[in-house]
Amino acid sequence: MPQTILTLSTRGQGLYEFTDQAEAFVNASGREEGLFTVFVRHTSCSLLIQENADPDMGWVVHRAEGPDDMPAHIKAALTQVSIGIPVARGRLVLGTWQGLYLFEHRDRPHRREIVLHLST
Structure with missing residues (x-):
């Protein structure tokens, strides 16, 4: 299982975490080492790695580490x-x-397809 498509339903603008699904895909592959690649098949959304520890991590609300915290994440x-x-x-x-x-x-809900790929 080196590749699959993950479908996420969104409710509008914001961040939608899918770390658990990505980890499950890697775990199910049985591979110990490799390169995991993520690709979104749409032009009005994007992918990113971001902080996932602060419960205040809402869209432009996150200020746990000061007023420049969310602008840094956006950059x-x-x-x-x-x-x-x-x-x-x-x-x-x-x-x-x-x-x-x-x-x-x-702004409106969408169904987004994300390609998950694991190469050796």
Whole structure:
């Protein structure tokens, strides 16, 4: 199972975490090492790695570490052009507070397709 398509339903603009589904895909592959690649098949949303530890992590609400916290996250999101994550010991090598998100840019609900791929 080196590739699958994950479908996420959005409710409008915001961040939609799918770290658990990505980790489940890697785990089910049985591979210990490789490169996990994520690709979204739409032009009005994007993908990003972002903090997933703060319960206040809402769209432009996150200020737990000061007023410049959310602007810093937005800048990181805007410079992201692709996502490739190493896999080691059968797990995604994400940082302690990192998670994978679909970043929905549209106001109305959508069904978004995300391609998950694991190569050796």
